[in-house]
Amino acid sequence: MCGIVGIINTDRQVMDGSHIREAIRIQRDRGNGLGGGFAVYGAYPDNKNQYAFHIMYEGDRHNPVIPMVEDLLRNKTKIYQAEQIPVFPNDRIPQGPYFKRYFLKPIADFFHPDETEEDYIVRLVMEINRIEGAFVISSGKNMGVFKGVGYPEDIADYFGIEDYEGYMWVAHNRFPTNTPGWWGGAHPFTILDKGVVHNGEITSYGTNLRWLEMYGYYCLLQTDTEVISYIFDKLFRKDRLSKADACSVMAPSLWEEIDRTKNEKMRYLRQIYGSAIVNGPFGIVLTHNDGAIVLNDRNKLRPVVCARAGNTYYSSSEECSIRLLSPDVDEIWSPRGGEPVIIDLDEEVAA
Amino acid sequence: MNENPMNSNWKILAPFHPQFDLARCDYENGCNICVHECSFGEISLSPVKNAKGDVVYRPGANLTACNACQRCVKMCPHNAITILSQPMHTSHGYWTPYHVQNVWRQARQEGGVLLVGTGATGPQKRYFDHMMFDACQVTNPSIDPLREPMEIRRYLGSKPDSYGESIGPQLELEVPIMFGAMSFGAVNLRVHQAEAQATQTVGTYWNTGEGGFHKRLRKYGKNTIVQVASGRFGVNESYLKDAAAVEIKIGQGAKPGIGGHLPGEKVSEAVSKTRMIPLGSDALSPAPHHDIYSIEDLRQLIFAIKEATEYEVPVSVKISAVNNVAPIASGIARAGADIITIDGFRGGSGATPLQIRQNTGIPIELAVSAADRRLTEEGIRNTVSIVASGGFQSSSDVLKAICLGADAVYVGTPVLIALGCNACQRCFTGKCAYGITTNRPGLAERIDVDAATQALTNLLHAWSEEIMELMGSMGISAIEALRSNRDRLRGVGLNEEELRILGIKHAGA
Numbered sequence: 001m002c003g004i005v006g007i008i009n010t011d012r013q014v015m016d017g018s019h020i021r022e023a024i025r026i027q028r029d030r031g032n033g034l035g036g037g038f039a040v041y042g043a044y045p046d047n048k049n050q051y052a053f054h055i056m057y058e059g060d061r062h063n064p065v066i067p068m069v070e071d072l073l074r075n076k077t078k079i080y081q082a083e084q085i086p087v088f089p090n091d092r093i094p095q096g097p098y099f100k101r102y103f104l105k106p107i108a109d110f111f112h113p114d115e116t117e118e119d120y121i122v123r124l125v126m127e128i129n130r131i132e133g134a135f136v137i138s139s140g141k142n143m144g145v146f147k148g149v150g151y152p153e154d155i156a157d158y159f160g161i162e163d164y165e166g167y168m169w170v171a172h173n174r175f176p177t178n179t180p181g182w183w184g185g186a187h188p189f190t191i192l193d194k195g196v197v198h199n200g201e202i203t204s205y206g207t208n209l210r211w212l213e214m215y216g217y218y219c220l221l222q223t224d225t226e227v228i229s230y231i232f233d234k235l236f237r238k239d240r241l242s243k244a245d246a247c248s249v250m251a252p253s254l255w256e257e258i259d260r261t262k263n264e265k266m267r268y269l270r271q272i273y274g275s276a277i278v279n280g281p282f283g284i285v286l287t288h289n290d291g292a293i294v295l296n297d298r299n300k301l302r303p304v305v306c307a308r309a310g311n312t313y314y315s316s317s318e319e320c321s322i323r324l325l326s327p328d329v330d331e332i333w334s335p336r337g338g339e340p341v342i343i344d345l346d347e348e349v350a351a
Numbered sequence: 352m353n354e355n356p357m358n359s360n361w362k363i364l365a366p367f368h369p370q371f372d373l374a375r376c377d378y379e380n381g382c383n384i385c386v387h388e389c390s391f392g393e394i395s396l397s398p399v400k401n402a403k404g405d406v407v408y409r410p411g412a413n414l415t416a417c418n419a420c421q422r423c424v425k426m427c428p429h430n431a432i433t434i435l436s437q438p439m440h441t442s443h444g445y446w447t448p449y450h451v452q453n454v455w456r457q458a459r460q461e462g463g464v465l466l467v468g469t470g471a472t473g474p475q476k477r478y479f480d481h482m483m484f485d486a487c488q489v490t491n492p493s494i495d496p497l498r499e500p501m502e503i504r505r506y507l508g509s510k511p512d513s514y515g516e517s518i519g520p521q522l523e524l525e526v527p528i529m530f531g532a533m534s535f536g537a538v539n540l541r542v543h544q545a546e547a548q549a550t551q552t553v554g555t556y557w558n559t560g561e562g563g564f565h566k567r568l569r570k571y572g573k574n575t576i577v578q579v580a581s582g583r584f585g586v587n588e589s590y591l592k593d594a595a596a597v598e599i600k601i602g603q604g605a606k607p608g609i610g611g612h613l614p615g616e617k618v619s620e621a622v623s624k625t626r627m628i629p630l631g632s633d634a635l636s637p638a639p640h641h642d643i644y645s646i647e648d649l650r651q652l653i654f655a656i657k658e659a660t661e662y663e664v665p666v667s668v669k670i671s672a673v674n675n676v677a678p679i680a681s682g683i684a685r686a687g688a689d690i691i692t693i694d695g696f697r698g699g700s701g702a703t704p705l706q707i708r709q710n711t712g713i714p715i716e717l718a719v720s721a722a723d724r725r726l727t728e729e730g731i732r733n734t735v736s737i738v739a740s741g742g743f744q745s746s747s748d749v750l751k752a753i754c755l756g757a758d759a760v761y762v763g764t765p766v767l768i769a770l771g772c773n774a775c776q777r778c779f780t781g782k783c784a785y786g787i788t789t790n791r792p793g794l795a796e797r798i799d800v801d802a803a804t805q806a807l808t809n810l811l812h813a814w815s816e817e818i819m820e821l822m823g824s825m826g827i828s829a830i831e832a833l834r835s836n837r838d839r840l841r842g843v844g845l846n847e848e849e850l851r852i853l854g855i856k857h858a859g860a
Contacts, residue, residue, distance in 0.1 A: 177490035201491040203826040206754075206838030214730040215512070239513040252829070255504045272510045272518060272733070274831035280491055281826070299499055299828060301492050 002187075002199040003030030003152075003173035004304075006285040006315040007325070008292045010345050013311070014042055017161030017169065023321040024171035025153040030199075030317060034181025035174025036155035037147025039138070039188040039195045039287060040166035048142040050080050050103040051121055051192075056184060057098045058133040065133045066098075072131075076124055077104040085146075085159070092154040097183050099137070101144070118192055118237060122216070125191060129220045135184040140193030142289065147172075147186035155186075167345070168292060170285050172197040189229045191217075193289040196232065198225040199302050199317055200282030211275035231276050232286055241269075243293055247340035249273040251298050285315050291344040300337030307332035313343045363455050364437050367419040368412040369394060375431035378409045385423040385432060390782040390794055391416040394423060420775035422784035453705070465705040466612075468778030468788065470605050470697045470742055470764060473709050477697075478716035478849070479748045482840045483858060487826040494828050496819040502829045503527055503818055505759045507596075507736040508665040509689040519689055520665050522576075522596055524759055525554030526815045527830060528749060530807075531694075531740050531761030532578050532600065532669070534562030536613045536622040536634065537701035537778065538767075538788055539795040545803035546766065547571035552804070553811045558761065561585075561600055561611050561636060563625035569593045576667065579656065581610050582636035584626040588659060596690070597656050598667040599649070601640070604698025604741035607671030607712045610636030612702045617781040619790040650686035657687070665689035671711075672696060672718030672741065677725035684726060684735040691735050692761065693718050697742025699764040701788055702779035715741045716755060720853050723756020723835055732835075746817035755853065756835045769810045770803050 005023040009015070020038060044052050053073070057063045061084075073079055085099035106120045115123075125136045138145035143166075146159040152173045156162070172187035188195040202208070202224035209219050209227060215238070217230040228250070235246040245265075252270045253263070270277075281301030286293040294315045296304050307314040307322045307329040314322040314329070322329060335341050369385070376382070379401050386394050393416040396408035414437065424432045439448045453465060487493040494501065505527045509519035530546045537560065544567070546557035551574045558576040563585020568575070572593040579586055580600040591597055602608065613622075613634035623630040643649050653666050660666075667690035668683045670676070676693060683691050695715025700708065719739045726732040739752040740761035749760050768774065771785040778788035786797030822830065825839050833839060841858040842850050850857055 201826075203487070203491065203839070204832035204836060206836035207832050207834055209838075210727050210732075210835050214727055214732060235514075239515070241514050245514075254500050255502055256500070268518060269514070270831075271506045271521060272512075272514070274506075274510075275834065277829055277832050279827050279829060279832035299494065 002175050003027035003317045004170070004197045004199050004283060004285055004315070005317070005321045006170045006197070006287070006292055006294070006313075007168065008313040008315075008343050008345070009167045009311055010313065010343065011311045012042060012167040012345055012348065014165040014167050015169070016165050017156060017163070019325055020169040020171045021153055021156040021161065023316070023325050024173050026320055026324055027173050027318055028151060030175060031151060031173035032175045033151050034149055034176050035147070035172070035186035036150055036152030037145060037172050037174075037186040037188055037197075038152070038156065038159075038161055039143065039145045039170045039190065039197070040161070040164050041143045041168035041193070041287060041289060042166040043144050043164050044103070044142050047081065047103040050105055051139055051141055052144055053102040053104060053139050054085065054137040054144050054146075055100050055102065055128065056135045056137050057100070059098065061098050063098065063133060065131055066100075069128055069131060069134045072128065073102060073104060076110055077106050079104045087158055088160050090154070090157055093148070093150045093158045096148050096158065121192060122233070126216065126218050130218065137184070138190045138195070140190060140195075140289065143190075143193050143195070145188050145190055145195065147188065148183045149181050149186065168287060170195065170197050170287055170292075177201065185223045187225060188287070189223070189226045191229050191233050192237070194229050194233050194237070195287040196225060196229040196284055198228060198282055198284045200284075200297065201280050202227065202278055202282065203280035204278055207275050208278065228278060228284060228286070231278070235273070235276065236288075243342050244340060245269060247293060247295050247342075249276050250278045251295060251338040251340075252277060253338070283317060291342070293343070294335060294341040296335055296337045296339070298338040303334075305332065305334055306341050315341070361459075362415065363452060363460060364414050364439060365393070365417045366437050366439065367417040367434050368414050368437055369417060369423055370412070370433045370435050371410055372431045372433070373409070375429045376410065377429050377431075379407050381407075382428070383408065383410065385410050385427055388422050388426040388784060390422070390784040390789075391418070391420075391777070391780075393417040418775040418777055419773065420777075420784050421773045466702055466779050467705045467708060468701055468703070468776045469774055470699045471708050475696075475714065478714055478845075478853065479744075479751050481843050481845050482716070482751050482853070482855065483843055484747075484750070484821060484825055485839050485841055486824040491826050493826055494823040496823045499823075500828060501819040501822060503815060503822075505830065507690050507738065507758055509735060510733045512733055520663055522556060522665060523554070524556065526811055527753060527759040527818070528811060528814060529555050529576070529738070529759060529761050530557035530766050531698075531763035532558040532560035532598070533701070533763055533766070534560030534578075534584075534611070534613070535565055535625050536562040536617055536790070539786070539790045539798065540565055540567070540621060541795060541798040541800050541803065542770065542787055543568055544800050545770070545798070545807055547574060548800070548804040549807035549811065550574040552808050555811065556595060558598060559594075562613065562622065562634070563627065564590050564593065565621070565625050578669075579652070580636050581638070581640040582634060584628065584634060584636075591656060591659050594664065596665045596667055597660060598669050598690075598692065599652060599656070600669045601643070601649075602669070602671035602694070603700065604671050604694030604696050604712055604715070605700030606703045606707045607673055607696070608638060609704070609707060610638045612636070612779075614702060614779055614781065617790060622790060646682040646686055649683065653687045667692050667738070669694060672713045672715050674713060676713070676718045677721040680722035680737075681725055681729055681731070684731050688735055690738055691722065692738040692740060693722060695739070695741025698740055699767070700778075715739050715752065717852050719752055719757050720755040720837075724854060727835070746814035747821060749814065750818050750821050750833070751840060753830065753833050754836050754840045758834060765810065766807060769806045770798060
C-alpha cells in the first residue's frame with residue numbers, strides 16, 4: 001500500500017510545493033513513515049537547458065566517493081554549477097544523507113557512435129549508480145526529485161519544498177513491503193526527465209529486469225518500481241513508441257481482444273515486448289517534461305482517481321487529496337484497469 | 352550358452368511376473384484374455400484337469416519376459432492378476448541385482464550393447480523437486496483464474512529488439528506445451544494422428560520426429576513441426592513446406608551424441624514408405640549430420656531450409672542438454688535459428704543404449720537456465736525462443752522451466768502415458784502391449800484414435816488449468832511475465848553453486 005498524488009497544470013503555470021505537501025499529508029494512513037518523496041517539473045527555469053543531477057551520497061560531506069563521482073562528472077560533462085541541496089533538519093528527521101545538485105551538459109566528443117545525448121546521460125547515470133555509496137536521484141532537465149525516509153510532509157519540510165515552484169508535482173507516501181526503507185528506495189524514481197511514482201508490487205520484476213539489462217539498464221536501487229521508469233524510457237524515448245502504445249505494452253489488451261478486433265499492431269507490440277509487460281497490482285503516475293501518464297494494472301488492483309479543474313489535472317490514490325485542493329472539480333473519474341490517462345502539457349511558449 | 356548341460360536350466364529371470372488369483376480367474380470357462388493381451392509372451396496356458404476331470408487351460412507366468420507393463424492386470428475382466436516383483440537378490444551391497452543382471456545379459460544372453468526405451472532412470476537429483484514457487488500474500492493480491500482473465504498463450508520465433516523492425520514467422524501456442532518429437536516407426540500412425548488432432552483442437556503443435564510425415568496427416572500441417580535429422584528420413588520439399596515449423600535435430604536428451612535407432616522389426620511398409628527406406632531395414636541415423644561438422648555448417652542448413660520454405664516458417668535447432676549448452680545456444684542463435692530446443696537427460700527415447708541414457712547429458716533445469724542467462728547477457732535473447740524438454744512430469748515442472756527461461760516446453764513421455772503406457776522401457780522391441788510403440792497388426796489397433804485424441808486433449812487442458820492456478824497464486828496474469836522470472840522461484844536444499852547456476856535464491860532469502 002502506498003499513496004500517490006499528481007498535480008499537472010497544462011498551461012505550465014507554476015505553483016509552490018505547499019499544495020502537494022498538503023495533498024499527500026492527508027493520505028498519511030497509506031504510508032508508514034519509511035519513505036516519502038516529491039518530483040517537481042519546471043523547477044530550474046534558469047538552467048533549463050542543462051541536466052540537473054541530484055546525487056545522494058551516503059554518510060556526510062566527507063564521503064570519499066564524492067570526489068570520485070565529481071572527477072567522473074568533470075571528465076565526462078561540462079559542469080555549470082554545483083551546490084549542496086539545502087536541507088532543514090527537524091525533530092522528525094534530524095539527519096539524512098548528503099545531497100548535491102549539479103547542472104551540467106554532456107561533452108559530445110565522448111559519445112559512442114550512434115549514441116544520442118540522452119543515451120549518454122543514461123549511461124553516465126548507470127555508471128554513477130554502480131559506484132557504492134552514490135546514487136543519482138534525478139537527472140532530467142528543469143526538474144528535480146526530493147525524497148527520503150520519513151512521512152512525506154516531513155520530507156517536504158526537510159528539503160523545504162515550499163521554496164520550489166513547478167508546473168507539475170508528484171508526491172509519494174511509502175508503505176514498503178518488499179524492499180527495505182532507505183533514502184534511495186523512496187519514490188519517485190527517475191531517469192532523465194522520466195519519473196514514476198508507484199503504488200503496488202511488481203510480480204513480473206525478474207522478467208522485466210533481465211530484459212532491461214539487455215539494453216544497458218541496471219536496476220540497483222533494490223526496488224521493483226525502478227523497472228517501470230526504465231521500461232518507459234526504453235519504449236518511449238529509445239524506441240519512439242507513442243505514450244498510448246508504451247502503456248499498452250506495460251498493460252496490454254487481452255489476446256482474446258486482440259484476436260477479436262484484429263488489432264495486428266497490438267499483437268506485434270505484445271509479441272516483441274512480451275518481457276516488458278508489468279504484472280502485479282499497480283497504480284502509477286509517469287511524468288516527463290511535457291506531461292504525465294496515469295496507468296492502472298489490467299486487473300485494477302490498486303485505486304487511482306483522476307480529475308480536472310480548468311487547466312489543472314489531478315491524479316490521486318484517494319479522492320480526498322483532490323477535494324482538499326480543489327473542492328469543485330470540473331470532472332472526476334476512476335480510470336479503468338489498463339486504460340491510460342494521458343495528460344499532455346501545452347507547448348512551451350518561447351521566451 | 353545353454354549347450355553345456357550344467358547350464359541347461361540357467362536363465363535370467365524377468366524382474367516382475369504376474370500372479371493369478373485362481374479363485375477369481377475364469378480359466379475354467381475358457382477365458383484367456385491375458386494370454387492375448389500380453390504381447391511379450393510372459394503368460395502361457397497349461398492343461399490341467401478340473402473337478403469334473405475335464406482338461407482346461409490355466410494361465411501361468413513364464414518368469415522370463417515381464418517388465419510390469421500391467422496390460423494383463425488392466426485388461427483382466429475378473430481382476431485376477433497382480434504383478435509382483437521377482438525377488439532377485441545379491442548379498443553384495445555394491446554388486447546389486449541391476450549390475451549383475453546387466454553383466455549376465457551381455458555375457459550370456461544378448462551379447463552386445465544393452466538397449467532400452469524411455470528416459471534415464473538414475474538417481475541424479477531432480478532439481479524441479481528442489482524449487483518452490485513464491486506466492487502472494489497481503490501486499491500483492493493473488494489472482495483467481497476462475498474470476499479473472501489468465502493468459503497462457505505463447506509466440507515462438509525470432510523477435511526484434513524494438514518497435515518498427517520486422518518480426519520473423521511465429522508459432523502461436525494457446526498453451527505453453529507442445530508434443531515432442533516421436534517418429535513414425537517409433538510410434539504408430541494412430542499415435543501421430545491423435546497427437547495431430549489434439550494439438551489442432553487445443554491450438555498447439557506436435558512434432559513428427561525424424562521418421563517422416565505420413566501423407567494422411569498432412570492436413571494437420573498447421574499444427575505440425577517436422578524434423579530434419581541426420582538420417583534425413585522422409586525429407587523432401589513438400590515435407591518441409593507442409594509444416595508449420597522445421598526442426599533440425601542435432602541431438603536428443605536420452606542419447607546425446609548418438610543418432611536415432613529404429614530396429615528393422617519396426618519398419619513396416621507404411622514406415623518404409625514414409626521414411627523412404629527399404630522395408631525391414633534398420634533405420635540408423637548417423638551420430639552427427641554428415642554435412643554439419645561445425646556451427647557454420649549448421650548455419651548453411653538453417654538457411655537452406657529457410658530458402659526452401661521461403662522464410663515463412665520458423666526453424667528450430669534441437670540439441671541435447673550438455674555442459675557447454677550456453678555457448679552452443681549462443682552460436683545457434685547467431686547462426687540464424689528462430690527457436691532453440693534443449694532436451695534434458697531425462698528425455699524419453701524409443702531405443703537407446705543403456706549406458707548412454709543413464710550417463711550422458713545434464714539436467715534440463717540447469718541447461719535452460721544457463722542458456723537463457725547467456726543469451727540475455729549477450730543481448731540476443733529476443734532473437735530466439737527457447738523450448739525446453741526432457742523429463743517434465745507435471746504442469747509445475749513446465750512452469751518452473753518457464754521461470755528458468757523457457758518460452759515453452761515439449762512433452763513426450765506424458766503423451767505416451769496418457770495413452771496408457773506404464774513406462775516398461777521396452778519400446779524398442781516393437782511389442783508394446785498398449786499399441787503405442789508398435790506397428791504390428793493386432794497391437795497397433797489397441798489405440799483408438801478418438802479416445803487417444805480425447806486423452807491428449809484432456810491432458811493439455813488439465814495441465815493448463817493447473818498452470819493458471821499456479822500463476823494466479825504468484826499474482827501473474829500473463830505467462831510472458833513469468834518467462835525468465837527466476838525471482839518467483841526459490842531453492843530448497845540446494846547448495847550455493849546450484850543456486851548460482853539456476854539463478855535463484857534459497858527459500859527464505
